[in-house]
Structures are given as C-alpha cells and as structure tokens.
Amino acid sequence: MSDNASKNIVSISGLKQACKHCSLHDLCLPMGVDDSDLDALESLLKPRRPVQRNEHLYRAGDRLTSIYAVRSGSVKTYSLTNDGREQITGFHLPGELIGLDAINDNTHPCSARALETSSVCEMPFDQLEHLAMRIPGLQHQLFRIMSRELKSDEQFMTLLGKKNADERLASFLVGLSNRFKERGYSATEFNLSMSRNDIANYLGLAVETVSRLFSRLQDDGIMTVDRKLIHITDLSRLNQLAGVSCDKPMNRTG
Amino acid sequence: MSDNASKNIVSISGLKQACKHCSLHDLCLPMGVDDSDLDALESLLKPRRPVQRNEHLYRAGDRLTSIYAVRSGSVKTYSLTNDGREQITGFHLPGELIGLDAINDNTHPCSARALETSSVCEMPFDQLEHLAMRIPGLQHQLFRIMSRELKSDEQFMTLLGKKNADERLASFLVGLSNRFKERGYSATEFNLSMSRNDIANYLGLAVETVSRLFSRLQDDGIMTVDRKLIHITDLSRLNQLAGVSCDKPMNRTG
DNA sequence: CGGCTGCTTGATTACGCTCAAGATTAGTGG
C-alpha cells in the first residue's frame, strides 16, 4: 500500500477532522478564529480517536503532550486525595477542552477518563502554543477558554462553600441542562452519563444523599427519574431551587 | 510645570515600575521573559498605585480594562451569592495576578478589594495580549499562570468537597505558610491580613468554628495565636493535619 | 441463573451551624 493510499484511508474513514464544518465550531477552540486560519489549526490535530468507556485520556502525573477537545460523549477529570480517594473535578461535554491545568508544570495534575464511548480531538500543546503566536484569534480564544474555566471554578466554590445538598444537586442539574441546550440537545430530557456515586463525589455529598434527593425531586413533581434518564418537568422550579447555576452564567433572573 | 517636569516627578517618586529589578520577578509575569523584552512589558504598565484598605480595584460587573499584579499587601476577590451574601474566591499575595477570570466575557465576575494598604501593578489587558503575540515567553507565562490557577482551584475543590473543618483550616494555614516562604518571609510566623470572618467565608465554615479551631490548634501546641499574628511551632504536625496543602503543590511527604 | 455492582431506603450518629452572651480590640471624638 502506497503512502498516498494510506493517507486516503485516514481521510475516507473520517478520522481527519475539519473544524470548519464541525457542529461544535462555536463552542470549541475555533471560535473567533478566521476561516483562513482554520486550516493551520486543523493540520496540527492528530487523527481523531475513539475512546472506550473507562479508558483514560491521560493520568495524573503524566507529562503534558496534548490537550484534548471532547467531540462526542463525555469525560470526567479527577484527582486523588492523599488518602487515596477520588475527587472529581469536572464532567466535560462536547466542545470542552481538557488538560489546560497541566500547562503550569508540564504535568497533568488530574486524570481524565471517558464516562461513555467518546471521541476526542487531540492537539499537541507545543504546536498549539506556537500557532497561537501567529493567529491572534487563537491566542485570544485560548485565554478566553481558560478564563471561562476560572470563572466556573469560582462559581463552583460558591456551590461547595455556601449551598446545601438540595441546592447543590439542583445547581448541578440546571448546569447540565444549560450545557445540553447550548449543544442543541433537549434542556429538559437527557441521560446522565455519570453514576450517582460520581455525582455525589463531585458535589461533596454522600451517595445516599444524592439518591434521596433524586427521589424527592421526583416526589415533588419537578422531574421524573428513570435510572439515568432525567426528564425535567418544572425547570423554573429547579432553577429556583438551584439559586444559581454552577456551570454557566445564568440570566440574572434569580 | 512643564510636561517634562511632571514626568520626572513620576519617575522620582518611584511610581514607575522596573520589572527587571523587582524582587517578585520570578513569581510574577516577567518570569521566563527575556530581559530584552522586559522593557516592552514595563512600558505598558500604568504608574503603580497605592490602594487603601477596603478600597476596590474593580467590582463585579465592571468591564475588563486591566489585570493587576499585587506588588505589596494583599487583596481578596469575592462574588455575591444570589441572596446577597459574599463568597470569597481568593486571597492574593505579592506577585499574584488578579482579573484573569474576566477575559471570557470582558466583564469582571468578581470584585477585588485590598485587605490592607497595598500596591498593585496595573496592565491594560488588550495591550498585554497584543504584546504576548510578539513575546513567546510572555504568552507562555500567561498560559502558565492561568493554568496554575486552574490547578489550585481544583485542589481547593477537594478541600471544600472532602475535608472536614480541622483539615480545611490546617490546609489554609499551610498554604499561606508556603506562599510566604516563597516570597522570602517566614514560613512559621506571619500576620493574617484577613479577618476570621473572611477565613470562615473562604473555607465554607462558620466564624465560630474557625475561632474554636484556632483555639484548639493553640491548645494542642501546634501554634500560638495572638489576634492576627500566627506563630507555627509545629509545622510538620500542621502539615499532617492538613492532609495536603490547598494552595501549593506539596512535597509528596504526606 | 447467579453473582456483582449500583441504587434506594431506613435508622442512628456526629459534625458543624445557629443562637446567645460576654470579652477583647479598634475606631472616634471630646
């Protein structure tokens, strides 16, 4: 098989990304980058890679080589406490970048593993940084994405520091709802790709508490819960319970 | 008074910064930037400005114009919960940058106010970003600083999500101790510039709890506390209590 | 079908919050 032929296979199999035509364009790194510059960005992408459920993208302690954009599916990032327990630091949906916390000392402080079969775009960070020197829109977008993450981390601190269990779960669900909506999915009906355990871990609660809260939300007629499938029937009341969303800047209605 | 004369006054009064000779060089933005490029960085700095205790650098909702580096003193950043209570998102010591969370939508999500008489270096962000296009070391250092903040936010999530009251306060004090040490101050004797209330707020605890914990740390012979003055007499035991520091990557001894 | 993991529900406990009062410090003005 010639080199050309093998290149074609990569192309035919659809593994070569085209940011230009990606539906996540406006949520992801290319946002704000001129179309004329997108070719350069695409050229540094490694062939897209399917990731199996529970497979790691990287582990805490690994050297930073690439950062990743989730393209489909979902990914959780987590670190370990000194006594060996897991602390989940985020759930990541399509269009979101992961690994940026590793730039500081070139080492991943967290592990990242897929919650379900997923697909990610891998970008070698040194090349990306190099390219950002040439493309103003790309540098700015990187700053923006990191800044947004800082902001949502701050909101999450408020969740953990000030909210009670009910408000935490409500905030979490409202946040997911908003993020699904942004991605063109239903804001009121969606599947949770993470376990109750993961949710509890993330929100700083016990599994039992989360389970009880789901039951109560259902009893109160705010949503129906069928295993992983959530159907929010009274989003405004959920919003009210949440106080304010944890993941997204909310319309100042509260 | 001629223009020249007024310029001299600025110079004479020492308000014009020289990153090159600043003792915070290695902790702050200039780190990793070539000496030859420092002039350009210095040239965009606004004249250094003293900030009085309780004075705001900016308020939540303000448009982003500049980011700030703390030069002396200390600054707290905070946002308001939807029911009007304050949530402190960070305490900032000399060499630390604040305002980076505003890049995303050009608006400060948090307010920043001085905890004591302080001094800050103000950098117009658009000019800084522009300069970062020309100076690779500057772009990289900005990425690094934001990345480091992401990482410490993640560690803080673990503090709020997994640690009990004792561990939170111990982690907080160990974190401060490490940061003072980095800045050339004593790691075991320092003044808290923030109130008990601020500490409690930041750590997601009640003031009364923090007060009781300080008393207990003293009773246990780990430190002496005289109002704001802390003297750590058994740092290793404090480290042990903390589990792991919240602000700094720790030596893997715990 | 059996074993396993994940989820739910109940009973009890405990950690930290709230309420309350007093003590110490800081700030202000005569």
Next chain:
DNA sequence: CCACTAATCTTGAGCGTAATCAAGCAGCCG
C-alpha cells in the same frame, strides 16, 4: 488621653443537616 461605641472575636449550649451504618432491591453481564 480617655471615654464611648462599634466591630470583631471567643466560648458555650442546643439543634439540624447530612454522613455513616445497615439492609434490601434492581439492573447487568457472564
């Protein structure tokens, strides 16, 4: 400089929320 007030901090008592412990249930896969 001291008196007065306000703010901050400390300590105690009681309570409430969510954790822990325990058991049973449901879904999943070999």
